[in-house]
Amino acid sequence: MAEPLHIEPAQATGVQSRRLILIAWLFSAIIVLVLLFTYYGIGLLSAGRAYVGGEGLWSKAQKDAVFALGRYTRYHEESDFDTYRAALDVILGDRQARLELEKAAPDLARARDGFLRGRNHPDDIDGMIGLFRHFRHIPDIDQAIDIWTRADAMIDQLMALAARVRASAQAGQVDNGLVLAQLRELNAINERLRPLEDDFSATLGRAARTTKVILLAVLFMGAALLLGAAILFSRRMVRQSEQVERALRQGEQQLRRLLQFAPLPIVIVRSSDNTILFANEHALKQFKLEAASLAISRPADFYLRNEDREALFAHLRQHRSVSDWEVRMQDAHGIPFWASMSCQCISYDGQECVLTALNNIELRKRNQQELQRRAFYDELTALPNRAMFMEALDDQLARNAADGGTFALMFIDVDRFKIINDELGHDAGDKLLQEVAARLTASVHETDLVARLGGDEFVVLVTEKTDTDFVNQTARAIMAAMAPNFHFDRHEISVTISIGISCYPHDGVDLMTMMKNADVAMYRAKERGRNNFQWYGTQRRVARADA
Ligand SMILES: Nc1nc2c(ncn2[C@@H]2O[C@H](COP(=O)(O)OP(=O)(O)OP(=O)(O)O)[C@@H](O)[C@H]2O)c(=O)[nH]1
Incomplete structure (x- = not known):
């Protein structure tokens, strides 16, 4: 199947679409990178926020522990010591996580468990673990962890004090001096912890602000990159599409000129x-x-x-x-x-x-038709010629062989035509032949085919009916049509004809036999004195013009 002809310059559109695909990929890659970075940055900020929140919980737990231990030191109530232990568990949970994450191959489940004990929100814990492990080398993070470690050392002192207070309480020592000394020591530990907690929060806050600045800077850079690329590519594309349009217009103008001056419609x-x-x-x-x-x-x-x-x-x-x-x-x-x-x-x-x-x-068609007419029609009489008659006879034979029908073939020859030619001239002979043709055509049925074989020989193919009476009647009608005298210039002449008849299938089933036998019958008519018609088949040799 032929492709439709495109007048647009195909080469340009092909290159352009490849370029468009490239640009689309480039933009997609930049957007995906910016999105990834944003996702990662937000994750980091969220983890930082979780540490700040965790530090709040840690500080509160530390305060609760100190307060409960202070009460226990004074009143030796078991419930105060339980409160102390519960608050301390938050701090120890965070410590468990930190110690685990400091290891080269940390047990992450244990670290997670530690953060959970530290009352951190389960959704924040993965981010906290990630921040600890992957950003440990960042100075602010490293410093925050260092503060945390130092605070844990203070917690060890708190725990040692708690153990001593517990032991003296269980031993029943109610010495006011000892209680006072223990409370003073507790207060000192608490005072040393406070600046560490502030430092931890401040360090993490600084880290979060730095991250935010970096994140915003990268986002702005990504946006600026996208904008710059968009401006660059769109300017380039506008230029290219202008070029394509120009080429298109030129191509169309050329095509129009070409078509306008083409030498055919x-x-x-x-x-x-x-x-x-x-x-x-x-x-x-x-x-x-x-x-x-x-x-x-x-x-x-x-x-x-x-x-x-x-x-x-x-x-x-x-x-x-x-x-x-x-x-x-x-x-x-x-x-x-x-x-x-x-x-x-x-x-x-x-x-x-x-x-x-x-x-x-x-003109060519007319010439063709003229050639066809000449090939199949007689120039002089305009009747079908021998070639056309033979084709028609062949068709008739084939048809009747198939349907079992019959037909009669009449072979007609003008009697003593040579004399007319000799005495009145060839032109008069021609006119006579034309007149014979006209009378023949007028005397037969519409379905009969009349043709001139050549010279003074004519044929009639009778197909409508083929019983003897009908064919005899047709032959008589033909001879009767010739009866009136012919007039040429000043001459008046009488012309007769002889007819031979062969009948399908009695007198032949092929073209040559049918023609030959009709011819034989016609010669028989000549022998019998001319101006009569004869059947080829013996049983039908009965008819004469005057019969
Ligand atoms: N005018 C004219 N004569 C032709 C044409 N073609 C053939 N003839 C002549 O027709 C004559 C045919 O004569 P024949 O049929 O042989 O003899 P006939 O004189 O008709 O005698 P019978 O057939 O025996 O009755 C010949 O003289 C041919 O030269 C033609 O186109 N025009």
């Missing part, structure tokens, strides 16, 4: 509504159209028969092109002519169209 018709978009000078002349009336002309009106047009378009729809399609057309004045058309589906002005180039072949 060319028409472009829009497929959607059959509007003629273009017709060159030759087409206007061929169809006798004005350029101004093109838009309102309907291409269908130029086809002589609508069926021809439909057949042509059915072929065109299937194959997208048609070449040397011969069709009868007509111009705007209704004058018909034969055209040989070649059509091609094209994209013209961005629209689906059909380009048609046609050749007026009226």
